[in-house]
Amino acid sequence: MSTFDLLSNSMKKKVWDMKWERFTVIQEMTIPVVIQTDKDIVVSSGTASGKTEAVFLPVLSLVEKEARGKVKVLYISPLKALINNQFERIEKLCEYNQIEIHRWHGDVDHGQKKKFVKNPAGILQITPESIESLFVNRTEYIQSIFKDIEFIIIDEIHSFIDKGRGVQLRSLISRLEAYCNKRPRIIGLSATIDNFELVKKWVNYENPNQVEVLQTDEGDKELNYYLMHFPLDEENKKPVELYDDIRALTRNLKSIIFCNSRGGVEETTVFLNRLAKREGVGETYYPHHSSIDKKEREYVEKTIATATVPKSVIATSSLELGIDIGKIELVIQIDNTFTVSSLKQRLGRSGRESDKSQILQLYTTSMDSLIQSLAVMELVLEKWVEPSTGYGAPYDIMFHQILSLCHEFNGITLDDLLVSIKNNGSFHHIKAERIVMLIEHMLQYEYLELIPGENVFVVGLEGERLMRGKEFYPVFMTSEEYEVFDGARVIGMLDKGYPIAVDDNVILAGKLWTIVDIDENRNKIRVIKAVSAKPPRYLGGSGELHPRVAEKMMEILCSDKMFNYINDEGTLTLEDARKNNRLSGIGNQQRFFWIKRDEVLFESYTGTKIAKTLTLMFRSMGLESRVCDSVCRIQLKGVAFEQLKKVLEQLKNKEWFVDELLEYVKENEWFASKYSSMLPADLLIEMHIAHEMDVKGAIDFLKNKEFVVIDIEE
Incomplete structure (x- = not known):
């Protein structure tokens, strides 16, 4: 059949x-x-x-x-x-x-x-x-x-x-x-x-x-791709030439332009619309991110989907998944994505018609972004993607679900609650004593209440406080925000985490605004149109670097491979980045430490969790250390050339245990989620180990890499 x-x-x-x-x-x-x-x-x-x-x-x-x-x-x-x-x-x-x-x-x-x-x-x-x-x-x-x-x-x-x-x-x-x-x-x-x-x-x-x-790989289309490198100017701004190039590319193509931040989306939208206006063209570029009001986003989605002339949407990951905005001919990525999965998802937005290929234009503005973009692109071509790892030690979500279960059954006995959790696809692997520890903690802090004589758990006073309102349903963290109004119309949101004052000019939803009123009690901001403005700043992280991406970056730096899909400026920047390795004779299984006086920069080229674990190991050896950028360089202080060589030898030969490293975790470095602060200390420690540390990976890294120490003042 x-x-x-x-x-x-x-x-x-x-x-x-x-x-x-x-x-x-x-x-x-x-x-x-x-x-x-x-x-x-x-x-x-x-x-x-x-x-x-x-x-x-x-x-x-x-x-x-x-x-x-x-x-x-x-x-x-x-x-x-x-x-x-x-x-x-x-x-x-x-x-x-x-x-x-x-x-x-x-x-x-x-x-x-x-x-x-x-x-x-x-x-x-x-x-x-x-x-x-x-x-x-x-x-x-x-x-x-x-x-x-x-x-x-x-x-x-x-x-x-x-x-x-x-x-x-x-x-x-x-x-x-x-x-x-x-x-x-x-x-x-x-x-x-x-x-x-x-x-x-x-x-x-x-x-x-x-x-x-x-x-099946059947859906993988022919991919046309190119990378243009435009270094940031002296004021650390993207050069006008980058925007000119994007304008030239998108003048006749329906496009999605991806940025890595909401502020980047706003700034790019305004600049490109200025270029379009100079040519006598109306609004052509539309912003799309999570802090723009829903109605505004829906308007943008509909405008792009129904456009009969070339228009472009500029977005964060808000358009990474399959929201339909019509037939997209070109995908642009400004600076590197943090993961291979993300780039693959984004480039999949173009060429959706059966006879069309995918077109991807990459732009980079720094040496790190160039190397990481090349690494991610090469891994896409190798058909590699970050493997799923799951969510480790999910005690925070179990806390949330225990409250929900007690509410669902309007009270539940300990035996029934334990059975519900042990039969749950998310928590079946968690030991009973850890579940009981959490329940007892929730009782102690009134998230749960035990009805005397009935031995039934119900939601306690603090639990009721958490469950009131819509904020209980999502388990992910959100920042506190102001709602921004132009008259009666909601435009979007601005983070409360950054200072904002009356008379400040900001860009939001691709338009320029002056703040005329801030209502702290009601979290509302009122604005009027402005003639100039700066992009808003939003809270957010850089994402986790997978060890394979970092390794690929090092492979690129240590090889002589030329990439025929990058411009001359990119080729020159890549060759410049490779000089140190060539002069020092470093291969891709080596890592180097640059010493300048008593400050050291360790080019680790490894994953985020491994790098964070290495910083704890350095601290345990008496050194001040921290991961100082998104590609996991580690800064060390208070160490001289000879001492560092001894420390490295000790690091390689020492038998490491998770518990001894935990005392070196700083207060602001502990794993944080929406409900992590409501957990008992032992469970929070387990979550931190699962999400922020990789002792085995760090030990393997120390054993399998050769370290080169270079005093750049000699």
Whole structure:
């Protein structure tokens, strides 16, 4: 029987309507597994390879007879905007079977939610936070909504696996399974994922062999790419020539321009629109990031998607996932992405039509950015991507879920609570004594309360304080922000973490504004239009460097390989960066220390966790040390040439233990998450070790590298 013949008549009719001549490779692989087996599935293929249809065509074929009166499919997405995009796509697939599709997230009208709760049916599209909200606020409807679910489809599953949000999601899935007539099948979709053994355990920890991985490179398009290096000017600003080049490239192409910061998005938007205006062209470049108001972002998405003349959107990772903004011809990345996965996800936004190639233009403005961009690009070409590692020691999310469980059951005994946690896909591996330690701590600090005589745990006073309001549902940290108004219109948000004053000029949503009023009590700022402004600053980190990316950077620095996809300025900068290595005869398995008086710079070229662990080792040897930049250079103070050589020898030969290094962690260096400060000290230490340290990796690094000490004043 052909793949097409496996589908229901309504789905066959839909395929005919779409005038498909054939299924894609991933569709040929996926449809039979969905229909002919009862396995969980992970579908991994390139962007625009047809993953959504690969899953929904067979799923709809299986559930369409019952889905008109029951919820049969739960579609989980990391983004509300992605839900809105996929709604229309899935709705078209359901044209001939009358299956209803319902959206449930913070922006959906209360009346629509109420209507769905009364008559749950079809497909429910939802975010993890909204599932949490259902458990907290509509507990009485949980069973009627979830009892008949057969499929849980998780879009962009890679965006969950390594994060606390993924721990929350897996916990919520385990909890809702208890209300289902039978365990639903889980199907995960991703274009950038690795370490499938871990992913299989995440999907089905009880029986990972029941998870089928379907993977193909078919969606990987022909890639045209180039890198232009434009060094920062004397004032540390991006040169005008860089913007001129972007303007020339995007003048006739519909593009996404990715920046690594929200402030960078704002600055780039204003500068490029100035260039367009000089040519007599109207607004051409539109900003998109998480601190721009939702309505403004939706306007930008619609404008770009429907544009009939070349327009470009300038974005952070807010457009990295598959939000539909139409056919993008060109992807631009300004300075390096922090991960290979991120670059691969971004370049996948172009060339989505079957006969089009992907076009990627990279720009760099510093030597480090150039080397890291080359390393990431080379790893993309090698088809390597950071492997999933999971979220270690998830006590902070367990704290959150214990509160949610106690609320869900309106009180729960210790035995039942322990069973719920031990049967949970996120926490099954945690020892009972650690769970009890956390529960006792929560009792002590009134996050939980024990009802006398009944031995039932309920949410305590401090727990109630945490659970009030929308901030309880997401488990990720957010910074305190001001809401910014132009008259009655909300423009976006500004971080409270940086000083802001009346009469300051700022850029927000791609426009120039003067602050006229700051209401500290209500967290509101009022602005009027300005003629000049500086980009706002936002809190945020640089991301974690994977050891393989760092190793690739060192390989590039130690090789003579010429890259035919970089401009002359980039080639000269690369050759300049290689000079020190050549003069010192350093190879890619060597690392060097530069000594100037009593200050040392260690070019570690290793991963973030290993570098942080090395700093603790140096401190234990009596040296002042810190990781001083995003490529993990380590600064050492108070050490001379001969002493450093002795220290290095001791570092290599010493037997290292995690516990002895912990006393050298500084107060501001401890692992921090939304709920980490509410944990007992022992559990916080475990989380810090899991997230911030890699003793084994550091020991291997010390044993396998040769260290060269160079006194640059000799």
